[in-house]
Amino acid sequence: MKTAHAGVATNLSGDWTMNSISLQIESLLAISTDVGDLVPRNKTLVVDCSGISKIDMSGLQLLYVWQQCLQIRGLQAELVNLSDGMRSTVQQVGLHTIFKSSHDPAVS
Numbered sequence: 001m002k003t004a005h006a007g008v009a010t011n012l013s014g015d016w017t018m019n020s021i022s023l024q025i026e027s028l029l030a031i032s033t034d035v036g037d038l039v040p041r042n043k044t045l046v047v048d049c050s051g052i053s054k055i056d057m058s059g060l061q062l063l064y065v066w067q068q069c070l071q072i073r074g075l076q077a078e079l080v081n082l083s084d085g086m087r088s089t090v091q092q093v094g095l096h097t098i099f100k101s102s103h104d105p106a107v108s
């Protein structure tokens with residue numbers, strides 16, 4: 001469950017399923033605390049998802065709530081480097097309309 005962030009990019013990793021979602025909440029809180037000073041309002045936070053080993057609806061719901069919190073602060077999350085399975089699930093549940101996503105790697 002490593003999370004690294006610098007500038008306007010952050011990396012998420014680990015298991016994002018119901019069994020370990022509570023561990024990911026701490027990571028997102030740490031990122032949220034730091035990004036306020038790093039990302040100007042009305043800008044995009046690039047979220048590299050290549051390190052996410054597993055994700056289920058619990059993990060997607062957590063990302064959705066986190067994205068909503070960022071939006072209240074004037075930030076937009078852009079998910080990059082999604083696995084094919086994660087991309088498919090995001091589209092199936094309609095979250096592709098909420099998250100900007102890209103195949104481009106996150107830039108630091």
